[in-house]
Each structure stands twice: as structure tokens, then as C-alpha cells.
Amino acid sequence: MSFKPQIKVPATYMRGGTSKGVFFNLTDLPLEAQVAGPERDTLLLRVIGSPDPYAKHTDGMGGATSSTSKTVILSKSTQPDHDVDYLFGQVAIDKPFIDWSGNCGNLTAAVGSFAISNGLVDSTRIPDNGIAVVRIWQANIKKTIVAHVPITQGEVQETGDFELDGVTFPAAEVVVEFMNPADGEGSMFPSGCLVDMLDVPDIGKFAVTMINAGIPTLFFNADELGYIGTELQEAINGDAQALERFEIIRAHGALKMGLISNLDQAQSRQHTPKIAFVSKAQSYVASSGKHINVDDIDICVRALSMGKLHHAMMGTAAVAIATAAAVPGTLVNLAAGGGARDNVTFGHPSGTLRVGASAIESNGQWHAEKAVMSRSARVLMQGNVRVPQV
Known part of the structure; x- marks a missing residue:
């Protein structure tokens, strides 16, 4: 019996706020995974290591918690006046499915940094020193988010003295603005009642x-x-x-x-x-x-x-x-x-x-x-994830 070799997929492992996940540039994914569907889900499940009946994610990049079983796909934005499209997948730990129904606000803090570092933001919008304003289209919920990313000598600044409860070490502050954050097309209070x-x-x-x-x-x-x-x-x-x-x-x-x-x-x-x-x-x-x-x-x-x-x-x-x-x-x-x-x-x-x-x-x-909050983000590791071929 012969076995196929693993495939290599460029990826970046990032912390954003109190979460961490595996980030991909859409164009780096295998062609069949560049569109939504079972091929994409199968790939990302295997990257994270789900489903895992042991709930450990020993054979994947996940951390076996809701905060660490996450995937992100980014691409140049298809929306006017936006820089990057952000698609988030919450990966179940012990079940073979990915929930694409919502956003991850914590990982949003890392989206701007990844987009800048991977050439998804026009260079004219990135100062040599200062704050880069990254306009994010959150594709899951179809909303605009604006990330204010610190830049030093033309590169994303990740280190700093901003402390965030739930994160052990300080880092650079990233201010995130959630514009018109009511989710969906209906009322902010779906029943029409506050209680x-x-x-x-x-x-x-x-x-x-x-x-x-x-x-x-x-x-x-x-x-x-x-x-x-x-x-x-x-x-x-x-x-x-x-x-x-x-x-x-x-x-x-x-x-x-x-x-x-x-x-x-x-x-x-x-x-x-x-x-x-x-x-x-x-x-x-x-x-x-x-x-x-x-x-x-x-x-x-x-x-x-x-x-x-x-x-x-x-x-x-x-x-x-x-x-x-x-x-x-x-x-x-x-x-x-x-x-x-x-x-x-x-x-x-x-x-x-x-x-x-x-x-x-x-x-x-x-x-x-x-809604406005401050978070922080940094790259933990980048290179290639290895995924066994089915």
C-alpha cells in the first residue's frame, strides 16, 4: 500500500486579543479550498486537528478550546473603500464541522497586521511611522471593522507595553472599531423588546x-x-x-x-x-x-x-x-x-x-x-502547515 505525501500550505499562526488561530492568504490555499465548500472545511479541520474525541488537538494546530480552535482566511477586498476581506471559521473540537455564522472579535485585532505584512493593503496607506488605518470587510456578517495598527519603520509594530487581561505578556495596542455592529438585517433587538x-x-x-x-x-x-x-x-x-x-x-x-x-x-x-x-x-x-x-x-x-x-x-x-x-x-x-x-x-x-x-x-x-475596544496581536509562527492528503 502506498500513501500520499503531506501537502504544504503557507500559513501564519497568530494571537489576536485573547484568542489565537491559523491565518491564510486566500490565494495560498489549494485551488479547491479557495471557494467555500466541503474541500475547504476538510482541509481546515485537518489543520486544526478536528474532530478529536480526546479533545486535545494533539495532531493539529488547534488548542482544544473555543479560543484556540480558529481559522482565518484573508484576501484583498472585493468591497469599495475596504482593504481586506476577513472570513472567520470557528472549528468544532470533537465534531467534524466549522461554524461560519459569526465573527471573532479578538482575532480581528490580528487581521490588520496580517493584511499589511502580506501585501493585502496598498502601500500608500501605510506610513513609515505612525498608525495604519486598515478597513476590514467582515465577510461572515457583512460589516465594516476598522483596525488602527501601529507602524514603526514601515513594518507592523507588535511589541509594546499595552496589557490585556487574559494575555500573559504586554504588546502593542491595536484599537479596533466595530462600525454599525448590529448583526444581520433585522432589528438590533429581534423581538422588538429590551427584555x-x-x-x-x-x-x-x-x-x-x-x-x-x-x-x-x-x-x-x-x-x-x-x-x-x-x-x-x-x-x-x-x-x-x-x-x-x-x-x-x-x-x-x-x-x-x-x-x-x-x-x-x-x-x-x-x-x-x-x-x-x-x-x-x-x-x-x-x-x-x-x-x-x-x-x-x-x-x-x-x-x-x-x-x-x-x-x-x-x-x-x-x-x-x-x-x-x-x-x-x-x-x-x-x-x-x-x-x-x-x-x-x-x-x-x-x-x-x-x-x-x-x-x-x-x-x-x-x-x-x-463600538470601540483596544486589543493586541502578534505573529507566533509562520511558514507552512502540513496536511495529509485524503
Whole structure:
């Protein structure tokens, strides 16, 4: 029996915010993977090492968490007044599928850097020293994102003193603006209400704020779900029954938001919607041992991604948090103290994060104008990934 050799595909392994993933230039992919379809998914699954029943990703580039099982495909933009098209794939760990339904806000911070370093941004837009403004078209959700990338002597600056809770070492600050971040074509609040009641058979009825901003997200009050709001990963991720309960609630929320037409479809749409719970600001000790003081934050938020409590906060969920906080009367806004606000500092398992957002009401409908946050990014490794041929 003869075996085919592995193929080599140029790739860059990057950290963006509190996530990391494998980045590709579209034109570097094999021809059959340059278009959406099973060939592309098969390739990327093998790159990451999924599906892995051991949940370790030993035979791939993934890190066996929702934060590290990610792929990104970039190309010169097909949209006017944009520099780069950004397509994100959230790779399931133990199942053979990739969810293309949403964005990764954390990896967005690395998109501008990759685009500049790989010639996807016109050289006239890159200063010798200063800030390069990279106009990103997020192809999953069809939205504009603007990344402000520091440049030193004509090259992307990755080192710096900006610290981000959830990331061990400091790096250069990248400011990311999410323009008109409401997801999809419908209302920012799909039911038309700031707070709804979600009836989950055999589990209970819960107040929920359903919002399409950054990424579709379901926000619950922590105490209604039986939590305090300062939980760390081990308190939830080690409880199989709790995770199953969260997934059932999330599936019913997805149905109520109109993202799926029947509950079974939630299994193949794990990336969206996100499910999160909020509580009033409280002091707690973060996973790093850092003491978070009640006076340092406006609210506590915990969010799940791909069925597990996130170690920090997804960038897109941070947009949803800030946008919901800006709208008086949502569960997020009320937990943060109510009233009008244009920014929020929230506590998450790894520490704190401040995000700015603006929302306006017109003709009875709320609209998100922009959300802004600071992240950092850097190249971890670049070269070729090796993929066995099928």
C-alpha cells in the first residue's frame, strides 16, 4: 500500500486579543479550498486537528478550546473603500464541522497586521511611522471593522507595553472599531423588546435580553440561573449537567431569536448565539490571582463559547455587552446601574475590559453606531502547515 505525501500550505499562526488561530492568504490555499465548500472545511479541520474525541488537538494546530480552535482566511477586498476581506471559521473540537455564522472579535485585532505584512493593503496607506488605518470587510456578517495598527519603520509594530487581561505578556495596542455592529438585517433587538421571557421546558422561565450587536447574544441575570456572577471556568466547565443545561437554554434562545427554525439546528450552529449572564459589580479574584475591586468595574459578565465558559471574554461578545449597556432598560444596562452610558468596564474571569459603544433610538428602534475596544496581536509562527492528503 502506498500513501500520499503531506501537502504544504503557507500559513501564519497568530494571537489576536485573547484568542489565537491559523491565518491564510486566500490565494495560498489549494485551488479547491479557495471557494467555500466541503474541500475547504476538510482541509481546515485537518489543520486544526478536528474532530478529536480526546479533545486535545494533539495532531493539529488547534488548542482544544473555543479560543484556540480558529481559522482565518484573508484576501484583498472585493468591497469599495475596504482593504481586506476577513472570513472567520470557528472549528468544532470533537465534531467534524466549522461554524461560519459569526465573527471573532479578538482575532480581528490580528487581521490588520496580517493584511499589511502580506501585501493585502496598498502601500500608500501605510506610513513609515505612525498608525495604519486598515478597513476590514467582515465577510461572515457583512460589516465594516476598522483596525488602527501601529507602524514603526514601515513594518507592523507588535511589541509594546499595552496589557490585556487574559494575555500573559504586554504588546502593542491595536484599537479596533466595530462600525454599525448590529448583526444581520433585522432589528438590533429581534423581538422588538429590551427584555423578554424565555420559557425553557423542564428548566424554567428566565428574563433575557436578546441582542444582535457584535454577535447574536443572550443575556441572563446570573441569580436566575443559580449563579453569583463571579464564577471562574472550573466552577462551570467541570459540571457536565450545567453545560448541558446552558446548551438547552441557548438552543431555545436561538429559536426565539429566529436564528434557527427548529431546536436540532442548534447543534450545527454552536458559534452563535452566545449565552452570557450578568450581575452587579462585585469584588472577586480573577483566574490569574489578580484582585478585582468592586469600584474598578461597572458590572460582572460571564459568557460561554462553543459550550464552555470562556476564560476571558470574546471580542464580539464584548461589543454586545457594551452596546446593550448603552441602551437603558436592558438586563446588562440595569445590572450596570441603569441610565445612559457610552462605555462600560466589565469584570470577566481573567480580569477587566473597558469597551465604548454608542446607540441611538429612532422611530422606536435602537441602532448601534459604533463600538470601540483596544486589543493586541502578534505573529507566533509562520511558514507552512502540513496536511495529509485524503
